[in-house]
Amino acid sequence: MHGMMNKKPIKACGHKTIHQHLVEKAKKSMPDDAALHDLANLFRVFGDSTRIRILHALMSSEMCVCDISFLLGMTESAISHQLRVLRQTRMVTQRKAGRVVYYSLADNHVKTILKCGLDHMVE
Amino acid sequence: MHGMMNKKPIKACGHKTIHQHLVEKAKKSMPDDAALHDLANLFRVFGDSTRIRILHALMSSEMCVCDISFLLGMTESAISHQLRVLRQTRMVTQRKAGRVVYYSLADNHVKTILKCGLDHMVE
DNA sequence: ATAATACTTGAATATATGCTCATATTTTCA
DNA sequence: TGAAAATATGAGCATATATTCAAGTATTAT
Numbered sequence: 001m002h003g004m005m006n007k008k009p010i011k012a013c014g015h016k017t018i019h020q021h022l023v024e025k026a027k028k029s030m031p032d033d034a035a036l037h038d039l040a041n042l043f044r045v046f047g048d049s050t051r052i053r054i055l056h057a058l059m060s061s062e063m064c065v066c067d068i069s070f071l072l073g074m075t076e077s078a079i080s081h082q083l084r085v086l087r088q089t090r091m092v093t094q095r096k097a098g099r100v101v102y103y104s105l106a107d108n109h110v111k112t113i114l115k116c117g118l119d120h121m122v123e
Numbered sequence: 124m125h126g127m128m129n130k131k132p133i134k135a136c137g138h139k140t141i142h143q144h145l146v147e148k149a150k151k152s153m154p155d156d157a158a159l160h161d162l163a164n165l166f167r168v169f170g171d172s173t174r175i176r177i178l179h180a181l182m183s184s185e186m187c188v189c190d191i192s193f194l195l196g197m198t199e200s201a202i203s204h205q206l207r208v209l210r211q212t213r214m215v216t217q218r219k220a221g222r223v224v225y226y227s228l229a230d231n232h233v234k235t236i237l238k239c240g241l242d243h244m245v246e
Numbered sequence: 247a248t249a250a251t252a253c254t255t256g257a258a259t260a261t262a263t264g265c266t267c268a269t270a271t272t273t274t275c276a
Numbered sequence: 277t278g279a280a281a282a283t284a285t286g287a288g289c290a291t292a293t294a295t296t297c298a299a300g301t302a303t304t305a306t
Contacts, residue, residue, distance in 0.1 A: 247306100248305100250303100252302085253302085254299100256297105258295105263291080264289105264290095264292095265290090267286105269286085272281100
């Protein structure tokens, strides 16, 4: 079906043995460096279980730092540091009421990506 | 629409001021620790631009280490180290033909997750 | 057998990251 | 006004991670 043609590697003049046509095809569809870094940075935010737990909690409802701290059994400082990361990457938004700051998910994308990852795991 | 009830934080007996009902609701839907770590580990694999580039390249077709090394302008050693990570996390599979090792994406999940992330970015 | 190619691996190093602890900052309450 | 509560922040530390460098396999070619 999809091209599993058994072409032998060819010697590219001057440098290594490579499959020139494959490399060029891949090069064409490759996003630019900025996009690739943004994409990696996006996934890196999800790549920590504390942040995952915070985001998952916020899927259920908005919460203040105290709530999250209590729920996860971690210091408010630790949570606050992570919330800053989530704020800077636009994963969460804040709403201030008195001295309490309520955090919630910034948009549906966050839910979508989380579910996307969870789907991968059930298999 | 969804409950943005303005309940004030209450003093939970003995410890901090928290929104008890919200915390308990969140606690119930929270996946267990093992699942949370697995999920974080999954995303962490995608949280590096080199690995992203390798995976994106393999979306176009299977490739040998040499090809990837040439395409990304990195040493074969560096690529090989990253391919090991991708192998250990079941993102890629290998096929050996003589001394050439061809790598390809393990399954559609990888494509799905990548696209999921890319979708988030275009917005 | 010897050399060359394709890839892998381990140690080392430099950088990034997550949490703690102490210290602000802001708002409420007495 | 002063104390307490909720959150934020900076420095420090311990761990994790990405790449390099040197050396090791495995396979093919001469």
